[in-house]
Amino acid sequence: MNIIFSEERMPGQAVVDKMMEAGRLCILEEGLNPDPIVVSVTFVDEEEIHELNKQYRGVDRITDVLSFPQFDDLDNIPEEGEVCIGDVVICPEQALLQADDFGHSPERELVYLFVHSMFHLLGYDHMEDEDKAEMREKEELIMSKIGVER
Structure with a gap:
């Protein structure tokens, strides 16, 4: 896997x-x-994620992370060559605030936001309670596997 970081x-x-x-x-x-x-x-920064949230989601407020999947269905991913499955945008300042609110490290919050966004890129959402529970279970599994539990 190749992750291209700004x-x-x-x-x-x-x-x-x-x-x-x-x-x-x-x-x-x-x-x-x-x-x-x-x-x-x-x-x-907070200003940029606020603007992106407003522009792409119609939500006029700061958020912590945005996900921009490239595929609606993972079955459509090409089988040959490198393929970008999407883009993740994270606001570190918002992550720091949330880490404080949740009582864990800023590092854990940043990694969690990335994992959360990865599952969005992989087709998951949390609009319905059942979907939210499934997504949270997968997130916690990955966080546990990398040793960054709550």
Whole structure:
């Protein structure tokens, strides 16, 4: 798996390493080969994520993470060559606030937001209670596997 990180606002290497490990495990969890998979991760400030949230989701407020999947159905992923399955946009400032609210480390929050977004790229959502429960279970499984439990 190849994760392309924006250099601006990028977290420390330990967080990046956990994201790399988590991303690969998310792909494997879905029964896919991680080798050709590419994901783009951009870190933005509160103003930029607010604008993106408003523009793409019609929600006029700051958010923590946005996911932009490239495929509606994973069966449509090409079988040859590298393939970008989507883009992740994370607001580190919002992650820091949430980490404080939830009582865990900023690093854990950043990795969790990435895992959450990876499952969105892989076709999951949390609009219905049943779907939310399934997605949360997968997120917690990955977080546990990489040793970043609550």
